[in-house]
Amino acid sequence: MIAIRRSEQRGEANFGWLDSKHTFSFGHYYDADQMGFSALRVINDDVVQPGAGFDTHGHRNMEIISYVLSGEIEHKDSEGNIQRLPTGEFQLMSAGRGIYHSEYNPSATEPLKFLQIWIEPNSKDQPPSYQQKSFGRQSGLTTIVTPNGDNGTLAIKQDALLHQLILPAGESQQLSTGSGKRLYIHQVAGALAVLEQTLVAGDGAKIEQLDQVTVTNNGQDEATALIFELP
Known part of the structure; x- marks a missing residue:
């Protein structure tokens, strides 16, 4: 079974310094039919203007993944992590029993574009932690997040996996899931055909x-997608 969530169906919040599109209910955007999917709670497609950002704020008991599409994030948190997250890198912040952080676009000229993803943990009130890594842009499926941090992946407190899919024009990729996943x-970016449906940038598919x-990438351009395996 497949259910498509089109890009134009997403909620939107525009504060001038931030333009954000919400796949699921978030902030002032509420849709009772879009409260997440399994443990996946938030996918926000954010554009932050030069020199702007999120002031220090808190999170608790949430696994927060950031994926930079263009630009750079300047990150600071209450655990003492001060980092720059450039284009293409992934960050996983486990909020655990509580963490405060800020995120800024340090550029004076270029907007920051990134995906902010929240996944609910399967254990609460754990010590907070921070991970960051570039996984490159190899063609095919690259595993980014696993429950145990296997093979250099980022470790998440949930029975979930996240993969990066880079598919050249004319190629296909088989996705296999564990029992019940x-x-x-x-x-x-780009477009993919899945179960007789076509996904374009910003679209999502619940399977x-x-x-x-x-x-399958039936187009002429390279396609990029994030693939979540969820309980």
Whole structure:
């Protein structure tokens, strides 16, 4: 079974310094039918203007993934982490029993574009932690996040996996899930065909009760997507 969430169906908040599109209910945007998918609670597609950002604020008991599409994030948190997150890198902040952080666009001229993703943890009130890594842009499926941090991946407090899919024009990729797992596909760039549907940038697909799914790039440009395996 597949359910498509089109880019234009997403909620939107524009504060001047921030333009954000919400796949699921977030902030002032509420849709009772879009409260998340399994443990996946938030996918915000954010554009932050030069020199602007999120002032220090707190989180608790949430796994927060940031993926920079263009520009750079300047990160500071209450655990003493002061980092720059450039284009293409992934960050996983486990809020645990509580963490405060700020995120800024340090550029004076270029906007920052990134995805902010929240996944609910399967254990609460753990010590907060911070991870950051570039996984490159190899063609095919690259695993980014796993429950145990296997093979250099980022470790998440949930029975979930996140993969980066880079698919050249004319190629296909088979996606396989474990028993009972659900898939969520978020299209980042380009277009992919999945189960007779076409996903373009900003679209999402909820997939359930299928052990294997084949996605194909029928276009002329390289396609990029994030693939979530969820409990």
